[in-house]
Amino acid sequence: MKQYEKVCIVCPVGCRLTITEDSDSDSGYKVEGNNCPRGEKYGIKEVTNPTRVLTTTAKIKGSHYERLPVVTSDGIPKDKLFQCMKEINTLKLEAPINAGDIVIKNILDTGIDIIASRSMSKE
Numbered sequence: 001m002k003q004y005e006k007v008c009i010v011c012p013v014g015c016r017l018t019i020t021e022d023s024d025s026d027s028g029y030k031v032e033g034n035n036c037p038r039g040e041k042y043g044i045k046e047v048t049n050p051t052r053v054l055t056t057t058a059k060i061k062g063s064h065y066e067r068l069p070v071v072t073s074d075g076i077p078k079d080k081l082f083q084c085m086k087e088i089n090t091l092k093l094e095a096p097i098n099a100g101d102i103v104i105k106n107i108l109d110t111g112i113d114i115i116a117s118r119s120m121s122k123e
């Protein structure tokens with residue numbers, strides 16, 4: 001029976017989770033150490049399909065700033081983070097851009113978009 005130790009990062013409490021394979025439960029896992037239901041969901045996802053929200057910046061032209069902060073619309077699989085960064089680094093954005101604009105739709109077929117997290121006007 002496989003067992004995993006993880007720290008829940010959903011909130012600042014940082015509960016220490018023990019996730020154990022459990023064929024009797026619907027999810028296939030039993031989670032212990034969580035102080036709330038979000039920890040159970042996080043623990044199971046962490047051992048089945050771990051994801052992370054990616055926050056970074058992309059090059060932009062025509063603005064006072066050279067880089068635009070961007071963020072993924074949701075968590076993307078951890079094993080695709082590096083490839084995502086490569087895609088974002090190829091962007092050639094031009095001001096103006098509004099916060100919330102999608103700068104890459106459905107990155108790497110993950111169903112997740114890359115979104116501008118602030119507005120940048122033309123200089």
Ligand code: SF4
Pocket residue numbers: 008009010011012013014015033034035036037038039040
């Ligand atoms: S289990 Fe709940 S209380 Fe504990 S860190 Fe996760 S979200 Fe916070």
